[in-house]
Amino acid sequence: MSTHTEAGHHGPAKGISRWILTTNHKDIGTMYLVFSLIMLFIGGSMAFVIRAELFQPGLQLVMPEFFNQMTTMHGLIMVFGAVMPAFVGLANWQVPLMIGAPDMALPRLNNLSFWILPFAFSMLLATLLMPGGAPDFGWTFYAPLSTTYAPPSVTFFIFAIHMMGISSILGAINIIVTIFNMRAPGMKMMDLPLFVWTWLITAFLLIAVMPVLAAVVTMMLMDVHFGTSFFNAAGGGDPVLFQHVFWFFAHPEVYIMVLPAFGIVSQIVPTFARKPLFGYHSMVYATASIAILSFIVWAHHMFTVGMPLVGELFFMYSTMLIAVPTGVKVFNWVSTMFRGSMTFETPMLFAIAFIVLFTIGGLSGLMLAIAPADFQYHDTYFVVAHFHYVLVPGAVFGIIAGVYYWLPKWCGKMYDEKLGQWHFWLSFIGVNLTFFPMHFVGLAGMPRRIPDYALQFADFNMLTSLGAFLFGTTQLLFVYILIKTVRKGKPAPQLPWDGAKGLEWTVPTPAPYHTFATPPVFGDK
Amino acid sequence: MTENITVPSQMQRRIIPARLSFFRFFKALNYLGYPDWQKQTILIFLVWDWKNKKKRPILRTKSNFYLQRATNDGCTIRCKENAMCRLLHLFSTALVLTPAPLVALEFNMPAGVTDTSQSVFNLHMTIFYICLVIGIIVFGIMFWSIFHHRKSKGAKAAQFHGSVLVEVIWTLIPLLILIAMAIPATTTLTDMYDATESDLDIQVTGHQWKWHYKYIGEDVDFFSILATSREEIENRKQKNPNYLLEVDNALVVPTNKKIRFLFTSNDVIHSWWVPDLAVKKDAIPGFINESWTLINEPGTYRGQCAELCGKHHAFMPIEVKAVPEVEYLAWLDAQKASKLAAAGAVDKDWSKDELMAAGASVYEKNCAVCHQADGSGLPPAFPPLNGSAIVQGDKTGHMQLVINGRQEKGMPAFGAQLSVADIAAVITYERNSWDNQTGDMVSPAEVQSLMDSQ
Numbered sequence: 001m002s003t004h005t006e007a008g009h010h011g012p013a014k015g016i017s018r019w020i021l022t023t024n025h026k027d028i029g030t031m032y033l034v035f036s037l038i039m040l041f042i043g044g045s046m047a048f049v050i051r052a053e054l055f056q057p058g059l060q061l062v063m064p065e066f067f068n069q070m071t072t073m074h075g076l077i078m079v080f081g082a083v084m085p086a087f088v089g090l091a092n093w094q095v096p097l098m099i100g101a102p103d104m105a106l107p108r109l110n111n112l113s114f115w116i117l118p119f120a121f122s123m124l125l126a127t128l129l130m131p132g133g134a135p136d137f138g139w140t141f142y143a144p145l146s147t148t149y150a151p152p153s154v155t156f157f158i159f160a161i162h163m164m165g166i167s168s169i170l171g172a173i174n175i176i177v178t179i180f181n182m183r184a185p186g187m188k189m190m191d192l193p194l195f196v197w198t199w200l201i202t203a204f205l206l207i208a209v210m211p212v213l214a215a216v217v218t219m220m221l222m223d224v225h226f227g228t229s230f231f232n233a234a235g236g237g238d239p240v241l242f243q244h245v246f247w248f249f250a251h252p253e254v255y256i257m258v259l260p261a262f263g264i265v266s267q268i269v270p271t272f273a274r275k276p277l278f279g280y281h282s283m284v285y286a287t288a289s290i291a292i293l294s295f296i297v298w299a300h301h302m303f304t305v306g307m308p309l310v311g312e313l314f315f316m317y318s319t320m321l322i323a324v325p326t327g328v329k330v331f332n333w334v335s336t337m338f339r340g341s342m343t344f345e346t347p348m349l350f351a352i353a354f355i356v357l358f359t360i361g362g363l364s365g366l367m368l369a370i371a372p373a374d375f376q377y378h379d380t381y382f383v384v385a386h387f388h389y390v391l392v393p394g395a396v397f398g399i400i401a402g403v404y405y406w407l408p409k410w411c412g413k414m415y416d417e418k419l420g421q422w423h424f425w426l427s428f429i430g431v432n433l434t435f436f437p438m439h440f441v442g443l444a445g446m447p448r449r450i451p452d453y454a455l456q457f458a459d460f461n462m463l464t465s466l467g468a469f470l471f472g473t474t475q476l477l478f479v480y481i482l483i484k485t486v487r488k489g490k491p492a493p494q495l496p497w498d499g500a501k502g503l504e505w506t507v508p509t510p511a512p513y514h515t516f517a518t519p520p521v522f523g524d525k
Numbered sequence: 526m527t528e529n530i531t532v533p534s535q536m537q538r539r540i541i542p543a544r545l546s547f548f549r550f551f552k553a554l555n556y557l558g559y560p561d562w563q564k565q566t567i568l569i570f571l572v573w574d575w576k577n578k579k580k581r582p583i584l585r586t587k588s589n590f591y592l593q594r595a596t597n598d599g600c601t602i603r604c605k606e607n608a609m610c611r612l613l614h615l616f617s618t619a620l621v622l623t624p625a626p627l628v629a630l631e632f633n634m635p636a637g638v639t640d641t642s643q644s645v646f647n648l649h650m651t652i653f654y655i656c657l658v659i660g661i662i663v664f665g666i667m668f669w670s671i672f673h674h675r676k677s678k679g680a681k682a683a684q685f686h687g688s689v690l691v692e693v694i695w696t697l698i699p700l701l702i703l704i705a706m707a708i709p710a711t712t713t714l715t716d717m718y719d720a721t722e723s724d725l726d727i728q729v730t731g732h733q734w735k736w737h738y739k740y741i742g743e744d745v746d747f748f749s750i751l752a753t754s755r756e757e758i759e760n761r762k763q764k765n766p767n768y769l770l771e772v773d774n775a776l777v778v779p780t781n782k783k784i785r786f787l788f789t790s791n792d793v794i795h796s797w798w799v800p801d802l803a804v805k806k807d808a809i810p811g812f813i814n815e816s817w818t819l820i821n822e823p824g825t826y827r828g829q830c831a832e833l834c835g836k837h838h839a840f841m842p843i844e845v846k847a848v849p850e851v852e853y854l855a856w857l858d859a860q861k862a863s864k865l866a867a868a869g870a871v872d873k874d875w876s877k878d879e880l881m882a883a884g885a886s887v888y889e890k891n892c893a894v895c896h897q898a899d900g901s902g903l904p905p906a907f908p909p910l911n912g913s914a915i916v917q918g919d920k921t922g923h924m925q926l927v928i929n930g931r932q933e934k935g936m937p938a939f940g941a942q943l944s945v946a947d948i949a950a951v952i953t954y955e956r957n958s959w960d961n962q963t964g965d966m967v968s969p970a971e972v973q974s975l976m977d978s979q
């Protein structure tokens with residue numbers, strides 16, 4: 001593949017303007033990833049405050065109103081600031097490399113969609129300093145707590161959400177256009193690597209639901225400032241309408257946060273099992289069915305709002321159905337490992353932990369789908385345990401696995417395997433210590449979003465807090481590993497993983513600033 | 526460590542005097558607030574030793590280590606060793622082995638005391654076991670391959686990559702399992718939705734941050750407010766076993782009667798949840814939800830508000846006292862009698878001191894959550910009453926505000942919540958407390974005539 005000699009191309013610009021003005025998918029990918037890492041630590045420090053307050057019964061560190069601001073901001077920042085941008089960053093780096101495209105289809109738009117984010121999040125974080133404090137109504141911001149009863153900063157929150165939404169929609173459009181138009185000659189849709197497939201489907205979900213989020217916050221804005229009563233019962237509105245619109249966005253949103261991780265794991269497991277992915281086609285169909293089903297299950301978050309019986313039954317059945325395609329994915333991963341020739345480098349460890357722990361989250365999700373039982377689980381720590389299992393050892397482990405997996409190609413250096421293993425095991429222990437006991441306190445009756453709790457929950461909460469401190473500090477090790485790799489890692493070989501397949505591995509190491517200036521011919525490996 | 530505590534019957538099964546759980550060891554400063562903490566003996570720390578610049582574990586006894594609470598407002602910890610002191614201040618993670626009366630661990634959903642809660646519990650356990658079996662099979666195969674099919678053991682990778690037959694099988698089997706789960710779930714749900722033919726209807730209204738219960742057709746209604754003391758919450762006093770789960774007026778209901786609840790809310794969305802009854806329903810402003818229960822066993826059943834409803838969401842518990850029907854009827858009569866007595870209070874001639882005394886307790890219970898005990902408020906959300914122009918201004922304006930509230934700004938309309946005497950008392954109290962020294966008083970009769978004229 002001598003076509004990659006970059007003699008005729010200019011390299012990156014120098015200094016800060018490289019980053020502000022760049023239209024290069026690799027630079028933008030890096031910025032997204034660094035941004036998301038920063039947000040992970042900001043959101044994580046809020047989790048620290050939460051867990052420190054909950055370390056023992058009684059109020060000790062923060063006031064309840066500040067506690068509510070912490071839970072709200074923690075959720076918003078982790079969802080919109082850490083997980084989503086990380087996946088967009090991975091897509092920026094990997095989608096062009098994996099389909100043999102020279103860059104994203106709309107590079108200037110790409111620059112814009114990134115640079116919206118720092119402004120959106122600065123504004124969101126600035127609300128912490130405003131009179132009345134930051135948003136304190138939970139990341140689900142149910143009306144009328146978030147409208148009539150909200151602190152003044154709600155307006156800035158709405159504006160920040162609008163900006164994040166625009167950024168996500170622009171990013172999603174870019175990814176779809178790139179995948180549809182810029183595949184290497186000869187690469188058909190059913191040749192796409194799974195990471196690309198899952199991202200394509202995710203991008204469609206984003207385009208479908210981000211406008212719904214924009215709509216719901218706009219309705220809030222109207223209620224707060226312009227005298228409408230969408231969600232105000234006294235004016236003829238309906239607070240439950242808010243929840244329907246919100247969850248019509250937010251349920252697909254949870255799949256937005258996990259489908260790309262499915263893709264990453266589907267790349268990593270075959271590499272380290274040295275065996276082709278089992279059931280490629282059914283993986284694609286399963287992803288698509290999950291995405292489609294995700295539009296008809298939203299009200300399972302609202303089993304207690306008093307829907308009519310038929311409504312409850314419909315949403316119960318449709319939610320249970322999601323278990324089928326999800327099960328298919330898990331079975332396929334296990335079958336890929338079966339009779340493989342496995343090694344367990346850091347990316348594989350994170351991928352396996354993903355499969356196991358995500359499945360635990362999936363099974364508790366199945367329990368939550370059963371409406372009559374959900375009356376007991378709803379709004380307790382059981383739910384908190386469930387969604388943290390699918391988001392932390394799910395989405396976040398997927399992202400970390402992807403970073404370890406592709407890092408050698410990105411920067412041309414190998415990370416320190418021993419430290420990587422430490423990072424994995426400490427994270428694994430920390431994550432389970434944090435989130436497993438939450439199942440127990442939830443079942444025993446501890447509601448979520450409370451700064452103080454009854455005495456029978458004390459032991460498990462303490463355990464959870466200790467786990468959270470462990471998990472949080474362990475991520476500093478991750479930063480150290482990344483910096484160490486970039487600064488003085490050993491040079492990585494052209495193909496760092498002997499089982500890895502795909503176009504991204506055909507480019508030199510480190511991946512040059514411009515790749516595939518001449519399209520590769522697919523199938524000509 | 527053999528202290529005996531008397532607890533209401535229902536909590537009994539949750540309390541054990543001494544408990545041996547493995548991480549009991551990891552009790553931290555939890556019991557800092559316990560007066561008897563000094564009896565606690567062993568402390569284990571992993572500390573950073575500033576002098577020797579290394580970490581070391583220490584086992585400490587009371588003899589060379591002490592903690593002292595110096596002030597009420599915050600915790601002041603004094604240690605003989607500075608290093609330890611810093612550590613405590615930083616993380617408060619001293620690991621204390623504590624011999625305090627403890628509450629037993631609960632791992633699982635309570636089976637509860639109604640047929641519904643029992644069938645929900647059975648449903649929960651069934652799904653749990655199904656999930657467990659699925660988990661064991663899937664992870665079993667996975668870990669088996671992880672141990673056997675590894676490169677270091679010389680495993681050679683097979684190259685198969687699909688099989689329509691197995692893929693169809695593992696799509697169909699889960700589908701069948703799901704159908705098997707859906708059937709009992711549907712039956713239970715249908716039953717839970719049938720609130721017809723109730724013997725007793727109770728309207729439950731959520732307020733920021735208390736519950737209001739109204740016995741429909743009985744002319745009995747009251748508020749139910751958290752009874753746990755501020756001292757306990759702020760760690761200045763030993764926490765009692767019902768910490769945060771106790772109220773001033775419990776909801777009293779008869780056993781073996783079908784009770785229908787009608788839920789609504791006065792402000793934001795709340796959710797009324799009592800695990801032992803398996804009832805959780807959102808209380809939504811402007812809408813009415815219904816649910817029902819039929820309690821088999823007398824006892825006290827505790828729950829909490831489950832939907833985030835603002836600052837004091839954690840502090841609006843629910844206490845349901847189920848008693849045999851005769852006892853219930855007697856209680857109902859007593860309620861009606863005390864209501865009549867309260868109505869007479871309007872005509873009574875109140876002295877200012879009486880009003881001030883009554884007002885102090887009304888204020889503490891109803892107003893202090895927002896306006897704070899010292900009247901300083903929490904601006905900008907909740908204005909201070911100390912020095913407020915309205916409070917120091919003319920009586921009518923003050924009365925009107927308290928009676929009608931300012932719902933859209935978050936000030937409840939207390940005309941609908943408090944008795945006339947209580948309103949008069951609390952207004953008098955506000956006008957003559959802290960720096961507000963108007964010197965005047967508002968009598969129940971004045972409040973009554975203002976309310977009549979509206």
Ligand SMILES: [Cu+2]
Binds near residue numbers: 796832833834841
């Ligand atoms: Cu509430």
